[in-house]
Amino acid sequence: MSTPASAPSIAPLAAALADSAEAMTDVLVDRIVAADSSYSESGLLTHDQLHRTCLENLASVIGALAGTGPLPLQPARDAGRLKAEQGIPVASLLHAYRLGGRLIWEELTKWSAGPGDARLHDLATRLWEFVDLYSDAAVEAYRETEILLAHSDAQVQTRLVRTLFDDHSGNPARVLEVLRMLGFPERGAFAVAAIDTEPSAPLPAQLATALRDAGVRSVWDAQIDAYLGLLSAGSAAGIDRAAATISMFVDDRVGLSTIVTTPLSITTAVTEARLASRSARPGSAAMIRFGDEPAAHLLIAVPEAGRRAATQILGPLLDLAATERADLIEALDAWFRCGGSAAAVAETIHCHRNTVRYRLRKIRDLTGRDTTDPRQSAELFLALEALALLGSSDPIER
Numbered sequence: 001m002s003t004p005a006s007a008p009s010i011a012p013l014a015a016a017l018a019d020s021a022e023a024m025t026d027v028l029v030d031r032i033v034a035a036d037s038s039y040s041e042s043g044l045l046t047h048d049q050l051h052r053t054c055l056e057n058l059a060s061v062i063g064a065l066a067g068t069g070p071l072p073l074q075p076a077r078d079a080g081r082l083k084a085e086q087g088i089p090v091a092s093l094l095h096a097y098r099l100g101g102r103l104i105w106e107e108l109t110k111w112s113a114g115p116g117d118a119r120l121h122d123l124a125t126r127l128w129e130f131v132d133l134y135s136d137a138a139v140e141a142y143r144e145t146e147i148l149l150a151h152s153d154a155q156v157q158t159r160l161v162r163t164l165f166d167d168h169s170g171n172p173a174r175v176l177e178v179l180r181m182l183g184f185p186e187r188g189a190f191a192v193a194a195i196d197t198e199p200s201a202p203l204p205a206q207l208a209t210a211l212r213d214a215g216v217r218s219v220w221d222a223q224i225d226a227y228l229g230l231l232s233a234g235s236a237a238g239i240d241r242a243a244a245t246i247s248m249f250v251d252d253r254v255g256l257s258t259i260v261t262t263p264l265s266i267t268t269a270v271t272e273a274r275l276a277s278r279s280a281r282p283g284s285a286a287m288i289r290f291g292d293e294p295a296a297h298l299l300i301a302v303p304e305a306g307r308r309a310a311t312q313i314l315g316p317l318l319d320l321a322a323t324e325r326a327d328l329i330e331a332l333d334a335w336f337r338c339g340g341s342a343a344a345v346a347e348t349i350h351c352h353r354n355t356v357r358y359r360l361r362k363i364r365d366l367t368g369r370d371t372t373d374p375r376q377s378a379e380l381f382l383a384l385e386a387l388a389l390l391g392s393s394d395p396i397e398r
Helices: 011-015 017-036 047-066 074-083 091-113 119-162 174-182 206-211 234-247 263-277 294-300 303-319 322-339 341-350 353-367 374-390
Strands: 189-196 217-222 226-233 253-256 287-289
Touching: 011 091, 011 119, 011 226, 017 047, 017 091, 017 119, 047 091, 047 119, 074 091, 074 119, 074 303, 074 353, 091 119, 119 174, 119 217, 119 353, 174 263, 189 263, 206 234, 226 234, 226 263, 226 287, 234 253, 234 287, 234 353, 263 287, 263 294, 263 374, 294 303, 294 374, 303 322, 322 341, 322 353, 341 353
Parallel strands: 253 287
Antiparallel strands: 189 226, 189 253, 217 226
């Protein structure tokens, strides 16, 4: 960006400040530190960094006022980036530019012929235009840097969270190190939640906030087939609140591990949570805690054996036409859900009790297993669960 050349009468007055830039910088640094604690706090910006930034910007503005070249905004952009990186608030950044503009004006009045000097009016207009331009350039660079830093921080956190769920049996101290970096306590009640959902489906936006409001810290990792979340609370009651909160926000299958008191058990908790989430029937919106459905856990743990068992136990039933097969499976499923009451089954699936009895006899004739025999009934239940959770080992085509 080019700036119109200063009028001959103005240029010498502005140029007279050039030799004073170093001394002005010392004054400006002292004023900034005295006026704003952000600059005096250790760990944010060093004295040398502040001095160099002030000198570069003062010299640049003075040169622009003197009309010695194009308006160089790079010092302002550099200042904006530096202060974003060091955590200086943007309000402090802008305040420093105002203090710099005021100092330049004070020096200009010293070099002028007094308050009546006509050159001061033009210089004042130019000075505050330049201060505004420099401030805008610095803020723009500050915002750009903030976005880059946030993106970088998010990437770092994502890598840390994924590391948290890896197997660290060979280096258990790594888990504690990652927890500390994520700001988690090393003691308390921990659990892992697994949300069985498509990887493209985002987590509910308010879930983490709702968990925090319930007194539970959480971090989540989007894996290929599920979201894994580490839950941390002060007690087991906090994990119970977390389970209720997740159920309110999530419409997919959710598995929750047992509660552990040491983060060194996170890897085991991940396995439990995954098993628990798949122990609910596909398409359901159920929260399953590990241990609540032991038969389903077993089937999920050895899926091929479960599929073979379903095919062997149900046998010819699976070869029926789709409509008849579905009717029989519906009746058998309702029979177990209703505790073996034909009347309750009839009400559940909206048919006559005699129809229920007929279908159960049909199942007995096809499978060789009677629902009134405890052992045979258990086999039918196991096969039905395997079919619902895993499907049969042979493709069923009609």
